[in-house]
Amino acid sequence: MEKTITVLPGDGIGLEVVKATTAVLDKTAELYGHSFKYQYADIGGASIDKHDNPLPQETIDTCLNSDGVLLGAVGGPKWDNLPGDKRPEKGLLGIRKALNLFANLRPVTGHESLTDSSTLRKEVVDNVDLMIVRELTGGLYFGEPQERREVDGEEAAVDTLQYKKSEIERIVRQAFELAQVRSKKLTSVDKANVLESSRLWREVAEEVSKDYPDVELDHMLVDNAAMQLIRDPKQFDVVVTENMFGDILSDEASMLTGSLGMLPSASIGSETPGLYEPVHGSAPDIAGQGKANPLAAISSAAMMLKYSFGLHEEAAAIDRAVSTVLTDGHRTGDIAKEGEDVLSTDDMLEKVLQAL
Amino acid sequence: MEKTITVLPGDGIGLEVVKATTAVLDKTAELYGHSFKYQYADIGGASIDKHDNPLPQETIDTCLNSDGVLLGAVGGPKWDNLPGDKRPEKGLLGIRKALNLFANLRPVTGHESLTDSSTLRKEVVDNVDLMIVRELTGGLYFGEPQERREVDGEEAAVDTLQYKKSEIERIVRQAFELAQVRSKKLTSVDKANVLESSRLWREVAEEVSKDYPDVELDHMLVDNAAMQLIRDPKQFDVVVTENMFGDILSDEASMLTGSLGMLPSASIGSETPGLYEPVHGSAPDIAGQGKANPLAAISSAAMMLKYSFGLHEEAAAIDRAVSTVLTDGHRTGDIAKEGEDVLSTDDMLEKVLQAL
Ligand SMILES: CC(C)[C@H](C(=O)O)[C@@H](O)C(=O)O
Ligand SMILES: CC(C)[C@H](C(=O)O)[C@@H](O)C(=O)O
Numbered sequence: 001m002e003k004t005i006t007v008l009p010g011d012g013i014g015l016e017v018v019k020a021t022t023a024v025l026d027k028t029a030e031l032y033g034h035s036f037k038y039q040y041a042d043i044g045g046a047s048i049d050k051h052d053n054p055l056p057q058e059t060i061d062t063c064l065n066s067d068g069v070l071l072g073a074v075g076g077p078k079w080d081n082l083p084g085d086k087r088p089e090k091g092l093l094g095i096r097k098a099l100n101l102f103a104n105l106r107p108v109t110g111h112e113s114l115t116d117s118s119t120l121r122k123e124v125v126d127n128v129d130l131m132i133v134r135e136l137t138g139g140l141y142f143g144e145p146q147e148r149r150e151v152d153g154e155e156a157a158v159d160t161l162q163y164k165k166s167e168i169e170r171i172v173r174q175a176f177e178l179a180q181v182r183s184k185k186l187t188s189v190d191k192a193n194v195l196e197s198s199r200l201w202r203e204v205a206e207e208v209s210k211d212y213p214d215v216e217l218d219h220m221l222v223d224n225a226a227m228q229l230i231r232d233p234k235q236f237d238v239v240v241t242e243n244m245f246g247d248i249l250s251d252e253a254s255m256l257t258g259s260l261g262m263l264p265s266a267s268i269g270s271e272t273p274g275l276y277e278p279v280h281g282s283a284p285d286i287a288g289q290g291k292a293n294p295l296a297a298i299s300s301a302a303m304m305l306k307y308s309f310g311l312h313e314e315a316a317a318i319d320r321a322v323s324t325v326l327t328d329g330h331r332t333g334d335i336a337k338e339g340e341d342v343l344s345t346d347d348m349l350e351k352v353l354q355a356l
Numbered sequence: 357m358e359k360t361i362t363v364l365p366g367d368g369i370g371l372e373v374v375k376a377t378t379a380v381l382d383k384t385a386e387l388y389g390h391s392f393k394y395q396y397a398d399i400g401g402a403s404i405d406k407h408d409n410p411l412p413q414e415t416i417d418t419c420l421n422s423d424g425v426l427l428g429a430v431g432g433p434k435w436d437n438l439p440g441d442k443r444p445e446k447g448l449l450g451i452r453k454a455l456n457l458f459a460n461l462r463p464v465t466g467h468e469s470l471t472d473s474s475t476l477r478k479e480v481v482d483n484v485d486l487m488i489v490r491e492l493t494g495g496l497y498f499g500e501p502q503e504r505r506e507v508d509g510e511e512a513a514v515d516t517l518q519y520k521k522s523e524i525e526r527i528v529r530q531a532f533e534l535a536q537v538r539s540k541k542l543t544s545v546d547k548a549n550v551l552e553s554s555r556l557w558r559e560v561a562e563e564v565s566k567d568y569p570d571v572e573l574d575h576m577l578v579d580n581a582a583m584q585l586i587r588d589p590k591q592f593d594v595v596v597t598e599n600m601f602g603d604i605l606s607d608e609a610s611m612l613t614g615s616l617g618m619l620p621s622a623s624i625g626s627e628t629p630g631l632y633e634p635v636h637g638s639a640p641d642i643a644g645q646g647k648a649n650p651l652a653a654i655s656s657a658a659m660m661l662k663y664s665f666g667l668h669e670e671a672a673a674i675d676r677a678v679s680t681v682l683t684d685g686h687r688t689g690d691i692a693k694e695g696e697d698v699l700s701t702d703d704m705l706e707k708v709l710q711a712l
Contacts, residue, residue: 089549119480119586140517146552151520157556161496161515164507191600193445196502200513226608227616230475230586244547248604252582260583 001034003309006066006273008059008095011045011088012282013292014072020294020349021070021301024318027353028305032314039066043095044074044088045282054091060098063273068308069099070301071277076284096136101267101275102167103174104134105303106250108233110257113326114335118258120230125256130236131182132253133175134246136267138167139197141243163197163242168204170270175240176212182237184215189225189241189249201242222249229253254279261334264299266307274308276300286333290344293332295322298352321355328355357390359665362422362629364415364451367401367444368638369648370428376650376705377426377657380674383709384661388670395422399451400430400444401638410447416454424664425455425631426657429638452492457623457631458523459530460490461659462606464589466613467682470691474614476586481612486592487538488609489531490602492623494523495553497599519553519598524560526626531596532568538593540571545581545597545605557598578605585609610635617690620655622663630664632656642689646700649688651678654708677711684711 007022009015022038029036041059048054054074063069075088084090095101110118110128118125143160150156172188179186188205190198202219209217220228222245228235229249233256241249254263260280268274278296286292299322306315330351333342343351363378365371378394385392397415404410410430419425431444440446451457466474466484474481499516506512528544535542544561546554558575565573576584578601584591585605589612597605610619616636624630634652642648655678662671686707689698699707 124475154521156520157553159517159551159553164512165510195515197513197515223603223607226604227611230611247579248582251579255583255586
């Protein structure tokens with residue numbers, strides 16, 4: 001199989017982790033007889049520095065002209081005080097919209113050998129295995145009007161939470177599809193006792209559920225979900241929710257495993273290439289020092305193989321390699337406990353390549 | 357001091373816990389030479405059954421005509437399938453708006469003797485002591501338009517997140533006042549990298565902070581706050597945030613102590629009586645069986661003494677009594693570990709009265 005991958009290193013440790021990841025992709029291609037070509041483009045702070053724009057049109061075109069996008073990370077203190085439309089995260093929001101990436105998949109898997117570093121009790125988080133499916137191109141993030149206005153003679157600000165039925169339907173359908181190949185259990189999270197958009201969300205989820213009679217659907221209010229994720233995360237398998245709730249809950253859930261440096265993500269649309277990125281940010285404090293943990297980016301690449309290229313066996317091989325290095329006790333600084341040997345990004349990459 | 361307290365027992369265990377609480381208030385009044393008069397009114401499901409309305413005007417009038425309101429709990433499966441405007445929680449939202457209760461105070465205190473039942477590690481939650489200040493009458497909960505409409509030829513739903521400057525200012529000011537008598541540290545939570553209302557929120561918080569030079573203000577994004585509450589809750593003292601974020605974060609935070617049955621809340625306005633209620637719900641499964649834990653309602657009454665009546669010494673006495681019964685190992689079913697003696701609501705009340 002021949003595939004063209006757009007690589008957007010972005011900022012901070014983004015550069016280091018995508019470098020390690022392309023090495024893993026190359027090795028996988030070699031082992032399974034595929035060919036991956038890379039084309040690089042700018043995004044985020046690095047792009048602001050070069051083009052005065054966090055997302056040049058050229059970057060969008062390059063992405064559209066490829067089979068999958070691998071993103072490192074965007075942002076850093078250097079660009080924190082720029083005006084809103086010049087900030088690195090505008091690049092992220094922009095690329096989501098431009099590629100119509102409406103579904104953000106955030107798997108949370110507790111590697112048993114790492115849950116010691118979770119602040120939750122080991123028995124609560126060991127073998128956690130859930131997937132948050134977050135709507136990514138609607139809701140408060142993109143609703144209009146979003147503006148300052150005068151209300152009752154004083155300044156006010158307004159954001160709009162809007163969902164069309166079709167927007168809800170496609171994300172809920174995506175979640176049902178995922179649930180079908182997992183434990184056949186889907187939790188739809190909303191705030192239907194307060195929000196009109198949540199009531200529509202719930203109606204649509206019920207409607208779509210008729211097409212998936214083998215999947216058990218239940219509804220949970222977002223405040224309760226925020227509690228239940230801590231009280232008993234193993235009750236969840238696939239969770240689907242709107243953009244802002246998903247932003248909050250997926251970050252909350254990322255704390256369960258005690259290792260943000262391990263978590264991948266996928267953002268997918270229907271006709272466009274998907275975008276894959278580690279959940280950890282650009283970590284400016286350790287950038288450029290060869291200390292970054294590349295495993296989340298590598299796992300994100302595995303998601304690309306699976307969801308964008310349909311290469312299930314290859315994806316599973318990468319996942320297994322990551323598991324093996326962890327079980328063998330290899331650790332980068334972010335996941336090492338006191339007294340444990342600390343590997344550099346390159347050393348960790350070496351271990352993964354060997355395990356492959 | 358003579359005070360009139362409106363008691364809204366509501367539904368489920370609400371009835372039992374407010375009964376225990378008025379007994380504690382009576383004892384406190386006796387000890388300190390005050391007189392508390394009670395007037396009862398209907399709210400929630402019980403009120404729907406009686407008046408076909410979760411919040412009759414008479415209830416509002418009774419509340420307005422008193423010095424403080426003690427609420428048990430509202431809701432239950434019996435009323436779950438009624439249309440939106442007939443649901444018990446409409447009573448809750450309605451009374452908040454009618455009494456202009458713009459500030460919801462949710463203290464989270466880890467009683468060391470109870471943190472064993474938290475799913476978080478003991479060292480992470482022992483002695484946690486934070487206060488979430490949630491805006492309660494604005495934002496997505498009450499913004500207009502909130503409606504179904506046609507967009508691009510299909511059905512859509514819209515909610516509106518609006519804040520006026522004055523609405524932000526009064527809640528932030530309230531939070532600064534609280535921070536001033538606590539650790540002088542205030543964290544304002546928003547999503548300023550996405551929402552216009554959050555950007556206004558941040559500006560106003562900065563402006564108000566000039567009046568409180570002794571309080572250290574910082575800003576945190578809501579997704580990060582959802583992580584940090586689990587990663588290291590002791591970094592927080594007072595947290596202030598808008599309505600929906602506050603709903604989610606305060607419920608998340610309530611899981612830290614491992615004992616929802618222990619957490620009080622206060623909802624206060626400026627000219628109107630405050631409303632005090634335990635955070636636990638109506639717990640229909642154990643209602644009417646004398647099993648309910650009355651401590652959260654009792655602690656809520658202590659908040660009433662403090663915030664509505666200025667009776668600080670008396671409030672502290674109740675808080676001490678609650679601490680004492682816990683330290684002495686007295687437990688209702690919800691907080692008992694295997695093998696521990698389980699007290700009934702009445703027995704627990706007896707212990708508190710003795711400790712007082
Ligand atoms: C940077 C920010 C705009 C973004 C979001 O809120 O979506 C981030 O938190 C994420 O979850 O990818
Ligand atoms: C019942 C519901 C409307 C309410 C809210 O969301 O405010 C509840 O969750 C709360 O926090 O008091």
